[in-house]
Amino acid sequence: MSVATPVPDERLAPTPEQLRNDLWLAAALLVSAILSTWLGSVAQVWGDDSPHLGWGLLYCVALTAPLALRRRIPEVSLIAVAVVYFIGMSVHVPEMYVGSIALFIAMYSVGAWVVDRRRAMIVRVVVIIGMFFWLLAAMFQAASDQGSDSAAEFSLFSPVAAMMMLQFLFNVVFFAGAFAFGERAYAGALSREELEQRTRELEHEREITAAQAVALDRVRIARELHDVVAHHVSAMGVQAGAARTVLDRDPDAARRALTVVEESARASLTELRQLLETLRTPDAAAPHDSTLRLDAIEELVRYSEENGMPTTFSVVGEPVAASEVAQVNLYRIAQEALTNARRHGGPDARADVRLRFDGDEIELEVANDGRVRFGSTPGLGLVGMRERAAASGGWLEAAPRPRGGFLVRARVPAGARSSQPSTEGVLA
Numbered sequence: 001m002s003v004a005t006p007v008p009d010e011r012l013a014p015t016p017e018q019l020r021n022d023l024w025l026a027a028a029l030l031v032s033a034i035l036s037t038w039l040g041s042v043a044q045v046w047g048d049d050s051p052h053l054g055w056g057l058l059y060c061v062a063l064t065a066p067l068a069l070r071r072r073i074p075e076v077s078l079i080a081v082a083v084v085y086f087i088g089m090s091v092h093v094p095e096m097y098v099g100s101i102a103l104f105i106a107m108y109s110v111g112a113w114v115v116d117r118r119r120a121m122i123v124r125v126v127v128i129i130g131m132f133f134w135l136l137a138a139m140f141q142a143a144s145d146q147g148s149d150s151a152a153e154f155s156l157f158s159p160v161a162a163m164m165m166l167q168f169l170f171n172v173v174f175f176a177g178a179f180a181f182g183e184r185a186y187a188g189a190l191s192r193e194e195l196e197q198r199t200r201e202l203e204h205e206r207e208i209t210a211a212q213a214v215a216l217d218r219v220r221i222a223r224e225l226h227d228v229v230a231h232h233v234s235a236m237g238v239q240a241g242a243a244r245t246v247l248d249r250d251p252d253a254a255r256r257a258l259t260v261v262e263e264s265a266r267a268s269l270t271e272l273r274q275l276l277e278t279l280r281t282p283d284a285a286a287p288h289d290s291t292l293r294l295d296a297i298e299e300l301v302r303y304s305e306e307n308g309m310p311t312t313f314s315v316v317g318e319p320v321a322a323s324e325v326a327q328v329n330l331y332r333i334a335q336e337a338l339t340n341a342r343r344h345g346g347p348d349a350r351a352d353v354r355l356r357f358d359g360d361e362i363e364l365e366v367a368n369d370g371r372v373r374f375g376s377t378p379g380l381g382l383v384g385m386r387e388r389a390a391a392s393g394g395w396l397e398a399a400p401r402p403r404g405g406f407l408v409r410a411r412v413p414a415g416a417r418s419s420q421p422s423t424e425g426v427l428a
Helices: 016-043 053-069 074-090 098-113 117-145 159-246 251-280 294-306 324-344 380-391
Strands: 311-316 351-358 361-368 395-400 406-413
Touching (some): 053 074, 074 098, 098 159, 159 251, 294 311, 294 324, 294 351, 324 361, 380 395, 380 406
Parallel strands (some): 311 351
Antiparallel strands (some): 351 361
16 A cells, blocks of 8 residues: 655755856846846937946946856845845936846746745745835935926825836736736746655555566466466375386286376376467467366365275365455366375375365365375475465364374365455466
């Protein structure tokens, strides 16, 4: 189960490419500001009240240089640009356009890049308040400079007052736009980062799911190969050993044992071929294509007797319809249990197979009275039997019996309830 991903609350640091772009932006604005100052000086936008052109060039450098750092230290960049702009306008530097553009970009950068949103708000509000106080001061200064004119010229509808109101409204729209665009840029960056983070996590989960699917397929194939090969090879080993023992004194018995070995080898090759065909043809792995049924357990019992281990078979209860998965897995459990009994139980081992139908559940017991042998680690057969029982939604116990021998008991639902896909255990 995947854990919910926390939404990022701050945007990533600027990339080297973005920082290089800031240098190019500052250089372009510097050239534009110098050209604008020169043209304004030629046009005498402030008349004879403009400072020397050298001060204008210094103003252009001081105005645009902070923008080269607008993503590194956006608050400092905004304050520096605002102070230079206020000073330049106060002393009537003949530059009319680039200053406003630089101030807009600096304020936008604070909204778009400052991680501490409270600090970003405070810095922008302070600059905006300072701008409007500067406008009011400029209006009073203009009014005082016109003190000798008639009072009518300084009414609310005088040209000077109208010009000041126009500048006031322009700056309201100007700062509101810079503020809104910065906020939207920051929110958009967070959304993109969240989307990229979720995309990376989905890709990681997809890789994990694919790896798990491959691992499950490997386990399933290994289990099927083990069940097919171990069953027949163990019988071939028993018969080959019997043939070797009686070869000199009873050639007919040896011949019969070798015939069983041959038949087991052919049966093993047939089942392996079916398994390989199933693996190469995914459509053939559907449950209804399996030929392994509960009634085939009787053939396993007969096969076990033919290979030297007396085995009995009984059915308890009224048989019920069982799912394909349950039938295949119970068949394979019985096959593996009999194989283990024949391999480890000794020459005098006897086995008893009991199939019990209990309502909507089916129980399989395979008991033997032979000797019990344990290796250093659990065998793959026991692991495979437990996996098959779990795949059918049931359980399996395998342990020595108190009175000797070994007992394998599996109990699974008769229906198709399964903790894994329905193709589990169907590769027969």
